Amino acid sequence: MDGPAASGTPGTSSAPGAPGAGDRAVGILGRQRARESSARTYARSFPIVPVRAKGMTVEGADGRRYLDCLSGAGTLALGHNHPVVLEAVRRTMESGAPLHVLDLATPEKDDFTDALFATLPGEFADRARIHFCGPAGTDAVEAALKLTRTATGRRGVLAFTGAYHGMTAGALAVTGRVSARERVAEGVAEVTRLPYPYPYRCPFGVGGERGTALAATYAERLLDDPAGGVAPPAAMILEAVQGEGGAVPAPDSWLREMRRITAERDIPLIVDEVQTGVGRTGAFWAVEHSGITPDVMVMSKAIGGSLPLAVIVYDQDYDAWLPGAHTGTFRGNTLAMATGAATLRYVAREGLAERAATVGARMTARLDGLRHALPVIGDVRGRGLMIGVELVDPAGPVDSCGARPAAPELAQRVRAACLERGLIIELGGRFDATLRLLPPLTISDEQAETVLDRLADAIAHASADRHQDKQGRQA
Incomplete structure (x- = not known):
């Protein structure tokens, strides 16, 4: 197929x-539509019934x-039903291994932990502890917040504009999107929101290296200001590339500054690698681009090799929990550990992180080259195979950074036009105006070109249709 x-x-x-x-x-x-909740999301955007x-x-x-350029929101590092994953499922099922054992030790868990630790930066792995969480990334975020609050005895958390960390109470509180939080009571006290560097729509209106430097300076001075209103926090949590936030990569220099600032003030640094991990950004873990060593890494999605699995890995100095401090019935997903170990080893053995860097750079360059012919493309960004194309109104006013107004309605038209052309993409970003591409790391050169052909055609046709509709309304 x-x-x-x-x-x-x-x-x-x-x-x-x-x-x-x-x-x-x-x-x-x-x-x-008749039986599921109104909270369903992807089913609204993609009215299809997958069978194979x-x-x-x-x-x-x-x-x-x-x-499929959604890949289970980044879960399917190897795509659907990869032979390595299916073989791991068959082998585990035929072995008679228990499929559910809470948090008991099993050969499959031991093997998964070996495989995972082998991928970690050496300095981090040498001091690492792992905790198996409930099967969703949001529970791993909750665990990371609870861990650091327990270890430090503090409550406040530093989080960033544009962030997305999950939909449970604590994870939602450190998520940036107001619409996701405004009708829900927040579960973590004293969340301080800091500016995330976003060159195209710089929070300081300057962009570039200057905007990045200002973001770091603002964070440091706020923490050191005795009248700044921020008590010593339990943690800082960030994404090295914001996924739902619109595929916005943090500059490596800024990440190094965040590591310096937190280390000097004894603030644990949590890096959410739920979507960026397992080769997605062109390195096995996104923190490797900057060379930083976090105190806690949050992992889910691709680590389960298509099946539900979530963990936190953290520095042993923060292992202050008592037995049962963070539990969950489905921590012992044997099948996911088997498929996860197989996937981790395959990605490493086949050099798929390097492949993601190469193919991602080629796709990003071609998309960026379309901006002249398709002026609705305001910005193309990303890292590896985590790519964002922000759509704008080319007739709108230009802000201080050169950005035009976002065009969320056009983005919806493009998503629908892509589906008509046999391409699944999703939207994200501050205004839901960013087309997000998360293809599997196994994407072929031919498939990459086909994706770009279909996407370019969809943007062109949706733009033309939107222009005609506007003219019709003005007539």
């Missing part, structure tokens, strides 16, 4: 679906095929 059929007629399969397949899909989608998937290709119940 990843061969020629994946790059043929957009949005169609090489053979028609079974009789009634379209009716079946319509029925399933209708029952989903392999590599980067997803086939719907109606027989149509799509190239």
Whole structure:
């Protein structure tokens, strides 16, 4: 399914679906709308019913095929149903291993921990402890916040504009998006929001290295100001590349400054690697680009090799928990540990982080080259295979950094146009105007070109349709 059929007629399969397949899909989608909560998200953006998937290709119940540039929001490092993952599932199932054992020691857990620690920066791995959390990344964030609050005896947390860390109470409190928090009581006291460097829409209105330096200076001076209103915090939590925030990479110099500032003030530094980990950014872990060593790393998504798994790995000096301080019924997911270990080793053995850096740079360069022909592309950014394309109104006013107004309605049109052309992408960013690309690390050169062809065509057509609609309203 990843061969020629994946790059043929957009949005169609090489053979028609079974009789009634379209009716079946319509029925399933209708029952989903009737029975599932109004909080469902991806199902609203992608009205498809996947029935088969392999590599980067997803086939719907109606027989149509799509190239998947969402990859389970970054979970599928190897794409769908990779042979290495399927073999790990078969081997574990056939071995008779218990599939659920709470937090008991098993050979599969021991092997996963070996595989994970082998990927960590040496200085960090030598002093590391691991805690297995509930299966979602948001629980791992909760664990990291609880750990540092326990170890320091403090309550406050430093977080950043544009951040996304999950949807449970503590993780939501340190998330930046106001709309996600405004109707929910926050669960972590004293969250201080600091400016995250975002060159295209610089919080200081200057951009570039100057904006990055100001962000670091602001953080340091606020912490040292006796009248700044910030008590010594329990932790600082950040993403080396903001994912839901619009694929915004933090400059390495800024990350090093955050590490210096926190280390000098005895503030634990938590780095959320839920989406950036396992080769996604062109290094096995995103912190490696800057060379920093955090105190806590939050990991989920790709570490489970397609299955639910979340952990925190942290410096042994912070291991201040009592037994049972952070528990969860599904900490002992044997299958996920087996598929996770297999995935971690495959990514390392096959050099897929380096591959992500190479392919990602080529895709980003081509997208950036489209800006002249498609002026609705305001900014192209990212790291490795974590790419963002921010859409703007090219007729709107220019701000002090040269950015034009975001165009979220156009982004929705482009997402729909991509789906029509057999391409799955999602939106993100401050205004939901950033097209986000998270293809599997196994993407082929041919698939990368097909993705870019379909995306460029979708942007061009959606832009033209939007322009015609505007003219029609003005007539």
